[in-house]
Every structure is written in C-alpha cells, then in structure tokens.
Amino acid sequence: MKNNGNQSQRIYDKATRTWYEVPEDQYREFDRWRTNLRKREQYWGRCFCPRGKWWLCDGDCVDCEFHTRNEVSLDDPLPDGEGTRGDYVPDDNPTPEEIISDRDLLERTCLGR
DSSP states (O other): OOOTTSOEEEEEETTTTEEEEEEHHHHHHHHHHHHHHHHHHHHTTOBOOOGGGGGGOOSOGGGOTTBOOOOOOTTSBOTTSSSBGGGGSOOOSOOHHHHHHHHHHHHHHHHTO
C-alpha cells in the first residue's frame, strides 16, 4: 500500500520557468481547478491548448499563448474600410412614424365603435 503523505507532484511556473515540488493533495486541488477552467474556456472556444501542453496551463488565460478572444466589436471597421459592423446591424425597433401611425389607427378604431 502506498503512503500518499510522502508523495509529491511537480507544477511548472511559466513566469520563472521552474518546476516546484508540491504535496499530492495541493497538486490535486490545483489540477482540478485549472482543468475546470481550461475545459470551460475550451467549451466557449477561447482555449486551444493541445493535450500535450496541458502542463503549461496555470490559469492565467490573459497571457496564455493558446488563449484567443472570440469577441467582435460593432465598432471594428469593416475590411473594405466602408463603415463599421454596427452600420449593418438591423434594427427591429419601430420607427417614430410607425408608432404614430399605429396610435392613430388605434384611436380611430376605438372611436369608431
């Protein structure tokens, strides 16, 4: 039977490029946390860390080489330079003219009874 109290695992620190020996229970807690974070980011399409590089994951997604931002701003210019994405987003809200005409129509139908 193994004695888990004497075992240790290694965690890699990308900032200092060194390996640190940590107790097994701390390693399991850290690994559970970073795996949860990585899987959540992969689900949302923001993490492309290959399986062979999972040991590099330290939970700092902002500075990670495998992290991407899947966000598109409506203020970004279009590739042809003709306006922005926001210029081409349809607006489903009624115009003031439509609101006034609907109100007039309702008033006429209610008074016509």
